Amino acid sequence: MNNSFLTAILGAGGHAKVVLDALDSNGTNQDSIVVYDTSPHLINTLVFEKWRVQDQKHLDLKARLHIAIGDNKVRKALSIKHSKGLDDLVAIQHNKAIVSCTASISPGSFIAAGAVVAPHAKLGYGVIANHMSIIDHDCFIGNWVHIAPNATLGGQVIVHEGSMVGAGAVVLPGVIIGAYSIIGAGAVVTRDVPSKETVYGIPAKSANL
Numbered sequence: 001m002n003n004s005f006l007t008a009i010l011g012a013g014g015h016a017k018v019v020l021d022a023l024d025s026n027g028t029n030q031d032s033i034v035v036y037d038t039s040p041h042l043i044n045t046l047v048f049e050k051w052r053v054q055d056q057k058h059l060d061l062k063a064r065l066h067i068a069i070g071d072n073k074v075r076k077a078l079s080i081k082h083s084k085g086l087d088d089l090v091a092i093q094h095n096k097a098i099v100s101c102t103a104s105i106s107p108g109s110f111i112a113a114g115a116v117v118a119p120h121a122k123l124g125y126g127v128i129a130n131h132m133s134i135i136d137h138d139c140f141i142g143n144w145v146h147i148a149p150n151a152t153l154g155g156q157v158i159v160h161e162g163s164m165v166g167a168g169a170v171v172l173p174g175v176i177i178g179a180y181s182i183i184g185a186g187a188v189v190t191r192d193v194p195s196k197e198t199v200y201g202i203p204a205k206s207a208n209l
């Protein structure tokens with residue numbers, strides 16, 4: 001196969017399984033995917049009896065990349081280190097995600113089964129919209145953000161780079177979440193959240209209080 005058609009999945013852990021399951025469900029040609037990891041525990045193991053995990057030091061430099069790692073900072077670092085340019089990253093969308101044709105999804109992003117990305121939502125590089133998450137109309141989601149399973153963002157929410165909105169959290173319309181913040185699972189975020197803050201609870205409050 002011409003290597004320019006190969007997609008290299010970096011990561012073979014839990015999040016990578018979700019990504020590979022999406023590719024499988026989409027009917028992607030198994031031979032067009034190569035899975036890499038650095039962990040000795042994962043190298044040479046089989047994922048879904050389909051993909052044998054390769055040592056990342058043998059990464060095929062001609063393949064296009066999708067970084068399948070849940071940790072936002074690691075996903076960012078590997079994207080910058082290994083891609084020829086961020087626009088060369090591969091976005092992956094499960095065929096059972098619902099994405100408005102007016103939404104914009106940047107390279108390197110992953111949209112899981114059941115996720116909804118509503119009209120005019122904009123997602124940056126390497127965003128994860130996990131299972132059943134809802135990103136409502138006109139949201140702006142910065143690079144390397146993770147919207148965890150079942151989290152709901154109301155319309156016009158802004159989530160800046162590298163933040164994580166935990167499972168089942170609800171962010172009210174128009175709220176702004178600063179960069180590299182963490183929203184706890186199940187939180188209801190009623191007010192803006194500064195950068196590098198962890199908040200949780202209903203209504204969400206700073207973990208430092």
Ligand SMILES: CC(C)(COP(=O)(O)OP(=O)(O)OC[C@H]1O[C@@H](n2cnc3c(N)ncnc32)[C@H](O)[C@@H]1OP(=O)(O)O)[C@@H](O)C(=O)NCCC(=O)NCCS
Pocket residue numbers: 130148149165166167168182183184185186187198199200201207
């Ligand atoms: C909010 C969060 C980041 C805090 O993590 P932490 O700093 O390690 O906090 P701890 O586990 O030490 O808990 C500290 C206290 O906060 C409480 N707490 C933790 N997370 C909470 C949450 N989401 N909602 C309400 N209370 C929470 C704990 O019960 C504990 O209370 P206590 O001191 O009275 O016993 C984490 O619990 C969380 O919710 N992460 C999101 C996980 C997620 O959704 N991941 C998605 C993966 S796909």
